[in-house]
Amino acid sequence: MTAIAATLRSELIGLGGIVERNVYLTKRYFLWDLAFMVWTIANTLTIVFIARAVHLPQAQENILATELLVGAVIWAFLGIIFEFLTETVAWERWEGTIEYTFMAPLSRSMHLGGMGVFAVLYGLIRATILFFVVAAFIGIHMPDANFGAALALLGIASFSFIGIGMMTSVLPLISPEKGAQLGFVMQGMMLVVSGVYYPVSVMPHWMQAIAKVSPATYALRGDRASIVRGAGLAWADVWPLLIIAVVAIPLGLAIFKRGERYAKKHGKLKRSG
Amino acid sequence: MSSGAVSTSVSTSVPSDVLAVEVTDLRKEFRRRDRRAGRFVRRRMPALNGVSFTMKRGECVAILGQNGSGKSTLVRLLSTLLIHDGGEARIFGHDAFHETRAVQRLVNRVSVEASFFKKMSAAENLSYAARFYGLGPAQTRDKIPEILGRVGFPADRRGESMENLSRGMQQKVALARALLTSPVLLLLDEPTTGLDPRSKLEVQEFIKEVRIEHDATILLCTHDMLEAESLADRVGLLDRGELLFLEPVDAVKKRYGVDTLEQAFFAATGREFEAEADEDDEIREVFG
Numbered sequence: 001m002t003a004i005a006a007t008l009r010s011e012l013i014g015l016g017g018i019v020e021r022n023v024y025l026t027k028r029y030f031l032w033d034l035a036f037m038v039w040t041i042a043n044t045l046t047i048v049f050i051a052r053a054v055h056l057p058q059a060q061e062n063i064l065a066t067e068l069l070v071g072a073v074i075w076a077f078l079g080i081i082f083e084f085l086t087e088t089v090a091w092e093r094w095e096g097t098i099e100y101t102f103m104a105p106l107s108r109s110m111h112l113g114g115m116g117v118f119a120v121l122y123g124l125i126r127a128t129i130l131f132f133v134v135a136a137f138i139g140i141h142m143p144d145a146n147f148g149a150a151l152a153l154l155g156i157a158s159f160s161f162i163g164i165g166m167m168t169s170v171l172p173l174i175s176p177e178k179g180a181q182l183g184f185v186m187q188g189m190m191l192v193v194s195g196v197y198y199p200v201s202v203m204p205h206w207m208q209a210i211a212k213v214s215p216a217t218y219a220l221r222g223d224r225a226s227i228v229r230g231a232g233l234a235w236a237d238v239w240p241l242l243i244i245a246v247v248a249i250p251l252g253l254a255i256f257k258r259g260e261r262y263a264k265k266h267g268k269l270k271r272s273g
Numbered sequence: 274m275s276s277g278a279v280s281t282s283v284s285t286s287v288p289s290d291v292l293a294v295e296v297t298d299l300r301k302e303f304r305r306r307d308r309r310a311g312r313f314v315r316r317r318m319p320a321l322n323g324v325s326f327t328m329k330r331g332e333c334v335a336i337l338g339q340n341g342s343g344k345s346t347l348v349r350l351l352s353t354l355l356i357h358d359g360g361e362a363r364i365f366g367h368d369a370f371h372e373t374r375a376v377q378r379l380v381n382r383v384s385v386e387a388s389f390f391k392k393m394s395a396a397e398n399l400s401y402a403a404r405f406y407g408l409g410p411a412q413t414r415d416k417i418p419e420i421l422g423r424v425g426f427p428a429d430r431r432g433e434s435m436e437n438l439s440r441g442m443q444q445k446v447a448l449a450r451a452l453l454t455s456p457v458l459l460l461l462d463e464p465t466t467g468l469d470p471r472s473k474l475e476v477q478e479f480i481k482e483v484r485i486e487h488d489a490t491i492l493l494c495t496h497d498m499l500e501a502e503s504l505a506d507r508v509g510l511l512d513r514g515e516l517l518f519l520e521p522v523d524a525v526k527k528r529y530g531v532d533t534l535e536q537a538f539f540a541a542t543g544r545e546f547e548a549e550a551d552e553d554d555e556i557r558e559v560f561g
């Protein structure tokens with residue numbers, strides 16, 4: 001029992017180390033982060049202003065603007081999680097630390113878990129800032145919004161996002177040149193089928209079928225309901241997210257471990273440059 | 274560089290009667306993509322070809338070889354960063370390819386490139402590396418300044434970004450990183466290549482010191498023959514993936530009837546020993 005406790009302690013320290021490193025890097029790259037935030041705000045404004053252009057009655061325009069904003073914020077949030085997880089390998093390869101990290105006695109679940117934990121925390125802070133800055137700029141009214149439920153659902157969705165992010169994080173490991181880009185392709189595909197700026201019902205049937213297994217579908221639907229209508233956490237949105245997470249996290253880890261084995265076999269676990 | 278004891282909790286848990294390194298008929302090859310007559314062809318390139326040797330605990334062994342000889346492949350295999358194609362490697366009795374976690378706890382390395390997060394400081398990089406080995410903030414708070422002091426790193430530069438430090442300074446931090454986790458097997462892959470003469474001497478002195486005070490077994494891969502001669506108990510020659518000999522320096526000279534290791538290289542291979550410039554050993558092995 002003591003040995004198990006010691007191992008668990010050591011693993012959690014390792015997970016904390018990943019979070020700690022990302023905090024250091026965020027501090028060092030603060031100005032870059034600030035610029036990225038401004039870019040994201042500008043990008044989101046270009047989407048939310050569409051609500052003004054369609055000349056709807058005031059109340060409907062407000063609802064459309066809110067729904068677009070939720071879509072853009074979740075896109076940004078998901079983008080951060082995918083970026084962090086997909087670039088787990090790419091960053092280390094670029095900095096040259098990849099060999100030191102992969103020869104350390106830390107389980108891959110804690111390694112990727114640490115990236116996921118930081119990505120969720122960082123993504124939530126960015127999403128919150130983005131949401132309120134754009135809402136204030138456009139002048140969106142959300143008198144019924146249930147922010148607590150929206151945040152809680154995003155938190156639950158994060159587990160399945162992390163699981164899918166783990167699957168894509170293997171790509172830069174097996175393809176140093178194209179892997180990161182393929183991760184972004186995956187992110188885009190997921191949002192397209194999940195109804196990021198439109199209802200899932202407007203898509204072809206085959207895309208609607210794929211939407212059912214995308215966690216973003218439930219996150220978008222639930223968060224829109226909470227912010228526009230003030231709905232609480234709906235079990236209909238929660239259970240699919242939990243099931244996807246339970247499947248996606250172990251599957252993501254298994255895929256990553258397989259990719260790591262491939263990289264070790266073919267000598268791809270090395271720095272670039 | 275000042276001396277001082279750093280805890281060796283890992284070393285005390287390793288049985289003393291087991292060989293530190295036991296490599297038997299180790300083989301590794303890479304597939305290389307070549308363009309011939311306008312078509313890409315995959316070729317198998319042997320990087321290590323039936324390498325066998327042992328190391329006793331506390332021993333320092335130097336493996337000499339030119340770029341592309343297989344030195345880095347050997348280090349990466351023993352570091353659990355590569356999967357072999359045949360043979361066996363054991364570190365303190367643990368199979369390097371099947372008991373990777375146990376091996377990873379015992380081994381650390383310093384490579385030719387210092388390899389750090391360049392925007393982070395020395396202290397932050399060490400802290401990050403230490404966490405992977407289960408060392409929490411309470412353990413590293415004192416240990417990091419102490420070990421940086423040991424390698425002669427100025428206290429007032431601990432918070433400075435790595436990108437502002439000289440190569441020699443970065444390599445000292447790399448040594449500190451390796452020692453921070455108290456490894457019982459230290460793999461040094463060209464640790465002084467590219468350093469100025471003063472930094473090179475300092476690093477070499479520190480390696481000697483570590484060996485005496487730290488109870489560490491050291492495998493040094495280098496193409497610097499003088500360095501090998503001054504640091505190692507035995508010297509081996511890896512040439513085109515094959516270990517031609519591994520003996521004390523005097524025995525090597527006697528075997529070939531020569532006065533220097535350079536002459537011994539010529540006698541063993543029929544070629545001059547020249548450091549090939551601008552060609553990374555691993556790149557050549559993997560990508561050609």
